[in-house]
Amino acid sequence: MSLATPTTPRLSGPSQGNDAATALAITGLRKTYGERTVLDGVNLEDKVGELIALLGANGSGKSTVLKCVVGLADIDGGAVEVAGHRVDGHAGRKHHDAAMVFQQIHLVKRSTVLDNVCSGALGHLPYSRSWIRSAFPKELREEAMACLDRVGLADRAHDRAGSLSGGQQQRVAIARALCQRAPVLLADEPVSALDPAAAEQVMELLRSLADDDHMAVAAVLHQPDLARRWADRAVGLIRGQLSFSCPPSQLTEQMLGELYAPDRG
């Protein structure tokens, strides 16, 4: 298969409506740190073409859910399936069906934007090529350019990543995730460090990746208003348990008051 295809492998099935295929299925997820249970039977589903917003107070377990999906945290109970593949639950055994972006963007600031995006493909490059950045094959560089174009930053490909604004760097991180060709994109507070205009651009991009690229997107947000405007579904966590899962239009002040009550972490 040519690396030059800018799109990620997509799951079959309609991209919208209740019949859309499930891309991420979390059932009864349990996670403990020592004696402390931080996720207690979480169920969550993210469909092809769906953008879900994960809401909850600090410490309620939002990031831990995402980490369990991408293999950054061990799973102590329950099941996680991504694109039909069961996640084995051991931290460190990463799999590549789910890509993740973070609030702290983690680009290699002194490398070019293009090299940063190419590195998203390290998981699916043959090993011999994967550890020498200068040896990124031409096809991969073309694919990375297409991913950069997708996030509106092709013209910055040869700049140092550190010279871009925070919002632009977050879009580069999303391009790098696209280069991973994962059908599921997880975003942990992707806009928390951004100004309102940059945050809007990133949310618009996430929306469009769900709508136009048929990805399943799950974003941790601290702004219920952004969830209302951009997400298909809002999922609330209180102390590691699901509090609600509903269309954002159904969120009430009472639900949010409960979610963010002082002891809810």
Ligand SMILES: Nc1ncnc2c1ncn2[C@@H]1O[C@H](COP(=O)(O)OP(=O)(O)OP(=O)(O)O)[C@@H](O)[C@H]1O
């Ligand atoms: N590596 C770790 N070791 C021990 N406890 C941890 C670890 N990571 C997270 N926790 C605990 O797990 C709980 C959930 O943390 P998590 O980061 O998932 O919450 P969150 O909802 O994402 O919070 P925030 O909004 O502040 O990012 C917290 O009590 C946190 O202290």
